[in-house]
Amino acid sequence: MKINIKFLVLVALIFTITFACDEDDPEPVSKSSEKKLLTFKFLSSNNQNLKEDIVAYIDEDSKTISAELPTGTDLTTLTPTIEISEKASVSPNDSDTQDFSNSIIYVVTAEDGSTTNYTTTISIEKADSKSIISFKFYADDNSSLSDSIVATIDEQEKTITATVPAETDLTKLIPTIIISDLATVNPASKESQDFSSTVEYTVTAEDSSTSKYQVIISQDKIPTERDALIAIYRANPNSKLTWDTTSTDISTWVGVTVEDDKVTKLSLVNDDISVLPIEIKYLSNLKYLYLINNQLTAVPKEIGSLINLEELSLFGNDLTELPAEIGDLENLIDLSLGSNYLNSIPEEIGQLSKLTELTLDVNNLTEIPSEIGQLDKLEVLNLGGNKLKNLPTGITDLASLQRIYIYSNELETLPDEIGSLQNLWLINAYDNNIASLPESIGNLAKLLQLKLNQNNLGTLPSTMANLSSLNTLQLNNNQFSTFPEAISNLNNLKEIDLSNNLIEDISASISGLANLNTLDLTDNKIAALPSEIGMLSNLKILDLVSNELSALPNEIGNLSNLEKLYLNQNALQGTLPDGLFQLAKLQLLNLSDNELESLSTKIGDIATLTHLLIDNNLLEAVPQEISKLKQLVYFSIKGNVITSIPNEICTMSLTDFIKDDTAICE
Known part of the structure; x- marks a missing residue:
């Protein structure tokens, strides 16, 4: 029984402790559900x-x-x-x-x-900006404009205005328009419009709001020809022009030609013109424009407006390029661009279908556009004094070409097709690097003059013998060692220049040159002349200066028409042939710088002699018969060993008598 009481007390104690602990714990807290x-x-x-x-x-x-x-x-x-x-x-x-x-x-x-x-x-947010910021007509977009036009925008009045040149076609103008960001414009930018009346442009913002602009384009008054001339005058304040710009009578202005109240010719030569203003286009009746020896550095593209122009000379300026519009001069006949600094020629040159003469000499051209071959009426082409190494491929298409000047370039040959230029009568190709000629050159049946001096030629193609019309041949300053046989039968040849070559002998075939008037063999190595030289009965001038001649053939006396004979700077010695003194028409005889010890008394038989030169020989005396030469005006005997001169000679009516002071008149 005691045990049970203890157990109950223990249980009661545990319950009391447990209850006491539960009373100390807090109430549970709920967490926030806020999530905004x-x-x-x-x-x-x-x-x-x-x-x-x-x-x-x-x-x-x-x-x-x-x-x-x-x-x-x-x-x-x-x-x-x-x-x-x-x-x-x-x-x-x-x-x-x-x-x-x-x-x-x-x-x-x-x-x-x-x-x-x-x-x-x-x-x-959508933009509400709806302005036209810029309104322009660019020349690149509008063929009737030479310069771009910027319109004036009145934002308050919502108007856009511009004035364009008088000749502008208002019905086909293309504007370039800049508007507010994110906005659109109608009509659109770059869209051709007819501005002959007011055009309304609507700008729509991103937010769909709109602004309307009225575009009004007007034209300048068309300048008169007098206005154009005054523009030239004012553009060149340092020129030599003396025009009275207050006068309304432009026909009195120097260099201006007026016909039927129209300016048809403008000639400004050596007037220090440095600027050709765009107003030149208003001289639309011009037929002749000469701006020679001035200081122009550029030609405005408006030159292309002078469609009545027949002759244009820009010779002697400072031009480096030409506008493509030069090709618009559809009636141009003569174009002279020589003595400038042109580096190129526009291909539009080929559009000048009426051109008969083109002068491009003395520039800096290294090539010519092939379009030149389209000039089927071209008769004269001057490309001399440039830097051409080749002729343009189109040149052989110039069927009407009569004269070509390609001197002072860097050519090494002529094109094979040159023989197709059947109307060609002159080729001037001196001062190049030409070492050979194409066989086709023999096809040029009308060729009269061929100038190939100062090249590297040593031979000629045999086809040269076919040039039956040739009358002038210049081959001086080349590399010929013999007289070229290919020309020996060209009986129409009147002038041959083979000076400054390496020729040592002349063959008998020279006799075939029956109509030769002038033969220049100066500065070669010729030691003897063939007797056949006497068959050149029409020869008037024979130049043999600076060769190695020690004697002359007697047949030289057969040169019945010879007027001038140059034999100075040779090695002539001994007795001169009697035939020499039979030259009935001889006017000049130069025997200076030889080794002659005497002069035949027959010298007095050459009655036509006006000039006699015997300087620097070994003469001890001069024949008295010289006094018979009544037409003699020039007599020179300086540099000999003459001590006395016949008085008959001293009293002759000579204009010039040149002698040493030691040579005393008897």
């Missing part, structure tokens, strides 16, 4: 492309966040500032930079773990 997104902002301090803070609108019912940002804002790099319920959290985190170009879901999580999703809709 209270504010959503884009602060300018956190977003460089914002000028002011933007507060988004939060629709709690639809759980959306919306905001409209200024035009131009970059949505891809925005940093929001977010305020949410206390004890809640948000993802993505506050102040994380995000790309808002697409919707983003922000998840707000309450303390108790519950969530709310908010969806963003961030957009850019």
